[in-house]
Amino acid sequence: KVDKVDKVDKGDKVDKGDKVDLKRGRLNYSYLLPAGEEVLEVWKRIVDREKTLQFPMTFKWKIGVGEVEEEIKLFQKLIQALPTDTKLRLDANGGLSFEQAKRWLQVTDETPMVEFIEQPLSPQSFDRTMDLSINYSTAIALDESVSNLKQLEDCYHKGWEGIYIIKAAIAGSPQRLRRFFQQYSIDAVFSSVFETEIGREAVLRLAAELSNPSRAVGFGVHHWFE
Numbered sequence: 001k002v003d004k005v006d007k008v009d010k011g012d013k014v015d016k017g018d019k020v021d022l023k024r025g026r027l028n029y030s031y032l033l034p035a036g037e038e039v040l041e042v043w044k045r046i047v048d049r050e051k052t053l054q055f056p057m058t059f060k061w062k063i064g065v066g067e068v069e070e071e072i073k074l075f076q077k078l079i080q081a082l083p084t085d086t087k088l089r090l091d092a093n094g095g096l097s098f099e100q101a102k103r104w105l106q107v108t109d110e111t112p113m114v115e116f117i118e119q120p121l122s123p124q125s126f127d128r129t130m131d132l133s134i135n136y137s138t139a140i141a142l143d144e145s146v147s148n149l150k151q152l153e154d155c156y157h158k159g160w161e162g163i164y165i166i167k168a169a170i171a172g173s174p175q176r177l178r179r180f181f182q183q184y185s186i187d188a189v190f191s192s193v194f195e196t197e198i199g200r201e202a203v204l205r206l207a208a209e210l211s212n213p214s215r216a217v218g219f220g221v222h223h224w225f226e
Helices: 039-049 068-081 098-108 123-135 149-157 174-183 197-210
Strands: 029-033 058-062 087-091 114-118 140-142 163-166 187-190 217-220
Touching: 029 039, 039 058, 039 068, 068 087, 068 098, 098 114, 098 123, 123 140, 149 163, 149 174, 174 197, 187 197, 187 217, 197 217
Parallel strands: 029 058, 029 217, 058 087, 087 114, 114 140, 140 163, 163 187
Antiparallel strands: none
């Protein structure tokens, strides 16, 4: 289980005039990988392009697209190929059944490289998602369940102690979001919704201020436009 973390020290904010550079800024990025066999080649291209980075890389891979056992076989190939210090996030987009989620968690509990599974079940299955978080050691992150501030507040007050994926561009008022973070200490990962360049810079400033500094932010998506 991942314990709740203290909020980022206020002295560590990024000034409004700062531009958060994609490769050399203060934030570490998680890079989005495609579903299917293509993943085995795409990760190599990303590593080659980002080879000047001074920290281990984090990737996010979409699951719940194909048949579970076939995806698990591909997953095993992927983790064998990735550098051993890599962190890997698995994103189901709420597309797994309860039994499929349990099958994945059986596998990931034996795979230290996996940082967390993101939204294994639909937002309507909060109680079952809570059961999974209790019964398996792999961390679970909520995404679609906390897509706006009301949902974020609701899940917090219902007792969610796992990770929260924050898509600030669609979450609502930045001021209310800041107040929430000032009031409550949560393990938050800020993530992209393919914002415009201006929107991206604004969200990255907020991420540098509020996101858990020990986790990569989900903004490694620029390679999808190349």
